[in-house]
Amino acid sequence: MALGPRDDGLAILCRALCCSFGDHEVLNSLDLAVPAGRCVAMMGPSGSGKTTLLHVLAGLITPDSGDVEVAGLDLVSASARALARHRRERVSMVFQFGELLPELNVAENVSLPLRLSGKRPDEGRVQGALEAVGLRDPGAWPAQLSGGETQRAAVARALVTRPAVLLCDEPTGSLDAANSEQVVRLLLESAHQSAATLIVSTHDPAVAARMDETWLLNDGSLRSLRCR
Ligand SMILES: Nc1ncnc2c1ncn2[C@@H]1O[C@H](COP(=O)(O)OP(=O)(O)O)[C@@H](O)[C@H]1O
Ligand SMILES: [Mg+2]
Incomplete structure (x- = not known):
C-alpha cells in the first residue's frame, strides 16, 4: 500500500x-528512522547483517516481522508489483565491485534501469549521469575500466533514475584512499543535489566520518x- 510522503519527513x-535465515536471527527487533535527505553510514563487523538490512530496505528481502517504510511505501504490505516498482524507481543500489554487466558498455549499463522501467532511455539523462561522475567514454567496456571508474559507472547507473533513496553496500570496499574519497564525494554531492537519502555500509571510518551520522x-540491532 502506498502511503505517500510522510508528515514527519522520514524517508x-x-x-x-x-x-532470519533458517534459525539464524540476523536482525533482531531493529529500529531505524532516517529523515529524507540525510546521509547515514552503517558500520558493523562482517556477518552483522549490513547487506541484509540494505536488501530489506531495497525490497529484495521480506522481513519475518516488523514495519518497514521506505520512500513512502509500506514494504511489508506492498504488492509484488508495487515492490518491483519501488526497486525500479524509488531506490537504487551500489555494490562493492560495481557489478556492471560485462557484455554491456558503460552507457548501456547506465541506461539499463531506464530500459527496465520500459522507458525509452533519455540520452541526455544518461549523458548527464556519466558527466556527473566524470566518465568520458560511454562506449568503454567494463573490462577496460579501473576499479574507481567501475564504481563511478555504478554510481551513474544508480543515479540515472533519480531515486529517493540510494543504498550503497561497501561501495568503496575495493578502492584505494584516493578513489574512495572521489566516490564518497560523488555520492554526497549527488544525494544533496537531488535531496536523496543516502545509506552507506562501510568498514572505513574515513568514509563514515563524511556522512551526517554513523550507526553500528x-x-x-543498530x-x-x-x-x-
Ligand atoms: N541468503 C542467505 N541465506 C542464509 N544466510 C544468509 C543469507 N544472507 C546472509 N546470510 C547470513 O546472515 C548473516 C548476515 O549477513 P550479511 O547481511 O551479509 O552481513 P554483512 O553484510 O554485515 O557482512 C551472515 O551470518 C550470513 O551468513
Ligand atoms: Mg555485506
Missing part, C-alpha cells in the same frame, strides 16, 4: 524489524555512534 522507518549494527 526510512523500521520498527521492531526481525529477519551489532547483535541484530546503535548510534555519531550524529552531526
